[in-house]
Amino acid sequence: MSNDYPVVRLLAGRHRRIAGGHPWAYSNELAMTDEAKALPPGSLVVLSTHAGEAVGVAGFNPHSLIAARLIERRPKTVIDAGYFADRLRRCLAMRERLYDGSCYRLVHAEADGLPGLIVDRFGDALVVQFNAALMERQRDMILEALASVLAPRLVVLRNDSPVRRLEGLDMRIETVAGEVSGPVELRETGGRFLADLAGGQKTGWFYDQRDNRRFIASLARGARVLDVYSHTGGFAVQAALAGAQSVVAVDKSEAALVLAERSAGLNGCADRCSFVRADAFGEMERLARTGARYEIVIADPPAFIRSKKDLKPGIKGYRKMMRLSARLTAPGGFLFVASCSHHMTAELFDEQIRKTLTDAGRSARILRRAGAGADHPAHPFLPESAYLKTLVLQLD
Secondary structure, eight states, X not given: OOXXXXXXXXXXXXXXXXXXXXXXXXXXXXXXXXXXXXXXXXXXXXXXXTTSOEEEEXXXXXXXXXXXXXXXXXXXXXXXXXXXXXXXXXXXXXXXXXXXXXXXXXEEGGGGTOTTEEEEEETTXXXXXXXXXXXXXXXXXXXXXXXXXXXXXXXXXXXXXTHHHHTTOOOEEEEEESOOOSOEEEEETTEEEXXXXXXXXXXXXXXXXXXXXXXXXXXXXXXXXXXXXXXXXXXXXXXXXXXXXXXXXXXXXXXXXXXXXXHHHHTTOGGGEEEEESOHHHHHHHHHHTTOOEEEEEEXXXXXXXXXXXXXXHHHHHHHHHHHHHHTEEEEEEEEEEEOOTTSOHHHHHXXXXXXXXXXXXXXXXXXXXXXXXXXXXXXXXXXXXXXXXXXXXXX
16 A cells, blocks of 8 residues: 655655655755645645655655654555554553553653654553654544454543644644543652643653653652752652651742642651742752752753753853752762753762752762663654763762
8 A cells, every 4th residue: 555645755865864854854954836835734645755766655744844744664655544554553662661551651752753753651641742743643643543452441641731832823722532530649669759741841741851760769768858849749759758767849839830740759768858839949049048859859950942042041040959959968978960951961960969069169070970761762863862961979
């Protein structure tokens, strides 16, 4: 069987990068003919070289800088619900090899061969993000495939990411299967947690920090722990569950802290946890003035740098966060810092921690350098897909 998708050609000499493995073609690399410009955003096309040699099947958006997203390198392939079901089964098989249970990121966009698609699994509940016109246009087929492979009880579409605007898509949250009756429970590293799938940040839970939460928890026995930007308490509750003497969780979202406190109760460690609703910078400054020190300080903020224009103020934000958190870390204690901004490169991130240590007059050693968990694979040709940077340091 072969498809009858329209052909969109690359300009002369512009095929080498995508033919070599990169999954994107930019608008200035394509022949934007009147016929191409008339195609609806997200249309499936056969992408070919200027000489007419087919490269593969792509999703085409004439209104986006990333104008073509390659989904399949076999150019005659028909993209239908069965195709998506096969891809989903492949994703599922890999996650089932990685993890016990059914709580993880099931689909991580380009790295899983499904450009612009995110699926987080919470047992029999799914949160789906269509972050590219390609996936938005194939929405019904994808939902059919998810139903076929997983038969979920609940499916929430969190199409409220700002990246959709770059694709000319609107922002909305929908429940397309089942009913959201409250937070759902998930299991992680022996702990029980609650996630708000419809109203929480992103998909309701940050699976990407799973391995980092486990590592910090391994250091926590008997420690006083400060967790700023705590969100729903993933780091904080795991540390308490691992035997921390006390844990202070700071976040500005009352709704997130309510879930964190409930999670602490589910794990039987609420007596060692306190939850403070406050601005992270303001609370760290207040604690520093009191002379407070902690054996573990965790600083996992939201993205300070959302675009290139935010780079300079964002770097200042990370420096301030590192300076304050280092000041609150007791001698011999451990500092965990993270950045989920892909514009903050690993080199820039390391530079900020070096400057922080110099300014504070502290010596330290890096114990661990890590990124996202294995259910968030990085695409080999998209360094920006390795967005998460984390460091664990012991400070003298």
